[in-house]
Amino acid sequence: xxxxxxxxxxxxxxxxxxxxxxxxxxxxxxxxxxxxxxxxxxxxxxxxxxxxxxxxxxxxxxxxxxxxxxxxxxxxxxxxxxxxxxxxxxxxxxxxxxxxxxxxxxxxxxxxxxxxxxxxxxxxxxxxxxxxxxx
Amino acid sequence: xxxxxxxxxxxxxxxxxxxxxxxxxxxxxxxxxxxxxxxxxxxxxxxxxxxxxxxxxxxxxxxxxxxxxxxxxxxxxxxxxxxxxxxxxxxxxxxxxxxxxxxxxxxxxxxxxxxxxxxxxxxxxxxxxxxxxxxxxxxxxxxxxxxxxxxxxxxxxxxxxxxxxxxxxxxxxxxxxxxxxxxxxxxxxxxxxxxxxxxxxxxxxxxxxxxxxxxxxxxxxxxxxxxxxxxxxxxxxxxxxxxxxxxxxxxxxxxxxxxxxxxxxxxxxxxxxxxxxxxxxxxxxxxxxxxxxxxxxxxxxxxxxxxxxxxxxxxxxxxxxxxxxxxxxxxxxxxxxxxxxxxxxxxxxxxxxxxxxxxxxxxxxxxxxxxxxxxxxxxxxxxxxxxxxxxxxxxxxxxxxxxxxxxxxxxxxxxxxxxxxxxxxxxxxxxxxxxxxxxxxxxxxxxxxxxxxxxxxxxxxxxxxxxxxxxxxxxxxxxxxxxxxxxxxxxxxxxxxxxxxxx
Numbered sequence: 001x002x003x004x005x006x007x008x009x010x011x012x013x014x015x016x017x018x019x020x021x022x023x024x025x026x027x028x029x030x031x032x033x034x035x036x037x038x039x040x041x042x043x044x045x046x047x048x049x050x051x052x053x054x055x056x057x058x059x060x061x062x063x064x065x066x067x068x069x070x071x072x073x074x075x076x077x078x079x080x081x082x083x084x085x086x087x088x089x090x091x092x093x094x095x096x097x098x099x100x101x102x103x104x105x106x107x108x109x110x111x112x113x114x115x116x117x118x119x120x121x122x123x124x125x126x127x128x129x130x131x132x133x134x135x
Numbered sequence: 136x137x138x139x140x141x142x143x144x145x146x147x148x149x150x151x152x153x154x155x156x157x158x159x160x161x162x163x164x165x166x167x168x169x170x171x172x173x174x175x176x177x178x179x180x181x182x183x184x185x186x187x188x189x190x191x192x193x194x195x196x197x198x199x200x201x202x203x204x205x206x207x208x209x210x211x212x213x214x215x216x217x218x219x220x221x222x223x224x225x226x227x228x229x230x231x232x233x234x235x236x237x238x239x240x241x242x243x244x245x246x247x248x249x250x251x252x253x254x255x256x257x258x259x260x261x262x263x264x265x266x267x268x269x270x271x272x273x274x275x276x277x278x279x280x281x282x283x284x285x286x287x288x289x290x291x292x293x294x295x296x297x298x299x300x301x302x303x304x305x306x307x308x309x310x311x312x313x314x315x316x317x318x319x320x321x322x323x324x325x326x327x328x329x330x331x332x333x334x335x336x337x338x339x340x341x342x343x344x345x346x347x348x349x350x351x352x353x354x355x356x357x358x359x360x361x362x363x364x365x366x367x368x369x370x371x372x373x374x375x376x377x378x379x380x381x382x383x384x385x386x387x388x389x390x391x392x393x394x395x396x397x398x399x400x401x402x403x404x405x406x407x408x409x410x411x412x413x414x415x416x417x418x419x420x421x422x423x424x425x426x427x428x429x430x431x432x433x434x435x436x437x438x439x440x441x442x443x444x445x446x447x448x449x450x451x452x453x454x455x456x457x458x459x460x461x462x463x464x465x466x467x468x469x470x471x472x473x474x475x476x477x478x479x480x481x482x483x484x485x486x487x488x489x490x491x492x493x494x495x496x497x498x499x500x501x502x503x504x505x506x507x508x509x510x511x512x513x514x515x516x517x518x519x520x521x522x523x524x525x526x527x528x529x530x531x532x533x534x535x536x537x538x539x540x541x542x543x544x545x546x547x548x549x550x551x552x553x554x555x556x557x558x559x560x561x562x563x564x565x566x567x568x569x570x571x572x573x574x575x576x577x578x579x580x581x582x583x584x585x586x587x588x589x590x591x592x593x594x595x596x597x598x599x600x601x602x603x604x605x606x607x608x609x610x611x612x613x614x615x616x617x618x619x620x621x622x623x624x625x626x627x628x629x630x631x632x633x634x635x636x637x638x
Contacts, residue, residue, distance in 0.1 A: 039307035043311040092270075092300055
């Protein structure tokens with residue numbers, strides 16, 4: 001089970017990385033979201049094996065934070081951490097989508113624009129070529 | 136008490152949002168809150184200095200289970216200097232921002248949230264809480280960097296947001312790995328448990344965190360997003376980001392590398408090589424630029440190399456030098472950006488080709504710029520000289536000739552690129568974007584906003600104070616470095632007296 005989850009995390013990170021390297025903004029946003037899922041799943045894995053819900057009943061045992069499934073209970077802390085991380089990445093994805101939409105509204109293209117510096121150097125290269133052709 | 140620098144700005148941000156129809160009230164809330172945080176930070180610094188560290192367990196949960204807030208001397212110093220910056224930049228912003236950006240786009244609440252996030256990053260003693268603090272700070276910074284949403288801002292902001300989100304995702308992954316290996320996210324307990332791990336595993340976790348915080352701090356080779364995205368924001372926002380945000384990255388880098396992953400005796404070769412490369416690449420990038428904000432942005436990278444240099448030496452004097460350097464750098468860098476912003480506001484352009492004669496049009500700007508620029512380059516008697524002297528002396532004592540040579544060369548190149556701004560913007564015929572203003576004897580004086588000028592003057596004055604009061608400040612930095620090198624006081628303050636970390 002843990003091995004299967006680890007493989008899922010690996011696939012999520014791989015897919016996320018691939019999408020992140022694309023030029024289209026929507027794919028970049030999707031890539032970040034998928035990588036975020038991979039990281040959250042990794043947090044779950046960090047809690048150790050599956051077990052009983054960490055609810056202490058009358059006369060039952062005690063759930064110990066950080067004991068990685070000791071006494072048959074699931075470690076509750078990674079789940080709390082993952083919840084926090086999910087909420088944060090939800091907000092961030094919403095903001096990214098808003099920015100991607102704004103970019104679309106402004107110049108009708110869904111692609112990441114070139115860096116200012118890249119454009120400057122590209123322009124220099126073309127003018128140098130043109131000067132070379134003229135000779 | 137140490138929860139207040141986080142809680143007060145957050146409550147004020149909510150209040151500010153509620154009162155968004157009353158502009159004067161919004162301004163008053165922002166100014167009062169930022170001043171209150173300065174007062175709180177001063178009290179915290181004095182108390183932390185007297186007692187080594189002050190600790191607060193949120194919600195009354197005992198140390199390894201709940202979230203710990205801790206202000207040791209280093210955190211308290213950073214808290215004070217960053218809160219002073221937020222006040223000064225706020226006053227500047229009141230003079231610079233137009234009504235549209237300041238009120239309709241809710242500058243004030245976002246600014247207060249940013250301030251809360253920065254305080255939280257300094258004060259937290261919990262690795263996952265550090266991630267949350269980072270996100271609070273970053274989401275505010277995403278809004279501020281795209282304030283106004285012009286085309287250039289969206290392009291530059293996209294790079295900034297995507298890179299930082301990627302680093303945050305890596306951070307979550309790093310926390311997961313560390314938790315899986317140790318079963319805790321409390322930093323004091325991590326300091327003890329990480330020492331018990333096998334060497335290879337510990338090194339891997341250490342480098343993972345180095346990459347995560349390296350992206351935020353802008354060290355070589357992870358800096359490329361910085362010089363492209365910072366100049367796009369409005370001037371006061373760029374100044375605050377330049378002064379503070381990368382330094383939060385440097386702070387966490389120093390905190391985690393000293394507390395969690397101390398190199399077993401001696402300097403860290405890897406960090407020193409990164410430091411040298413960061414310094415050199417940053418300054419070479421600055422020389423190639425011809426826009427004030429872009430030149431200054433590349434300088435941030437180069438200066439971060441010096442701080443990492445102090446961390447890499449890993450001795451008391453080295454880290455004390457780094458702490459002093461950070462304080463000096465925050466003040467000087469912010470004031471340079473504020474001067475640059477004033478030139479840009481008054482002339483309509485920040486490109487050197489379009490500028491000229493600022494020294495004749497506004498001599499006071501020339502004076503402010505020169506003081507800060509000389510300080511950045513490290514000319515005596517300015518504050519940069521004291522900071523660099525401390526680092527270079529310790530580097531020579533440890534026989535690290537290579538990195539010392541690089542840092543001296545970089546100082547020279549820094550001075551060179553500052554003369555480039557001076558020659559391009561301050562000398563020459565008085566002109567602005569429309570061309571030469573006039574060739575007659577009396578050049579037009581620049582219209583300078585009194586709030587902007589006042590804020591910048593106070594900041595440059597502060598940098599002079601830092602160099603005049605170098606002795607007590609350096610002594611404070613040394614005391615801060617003591618608790619960083621010897622981790623025992625930090626661990627005892629959080630977990631109680633009977634906990635011992637392996638050396």
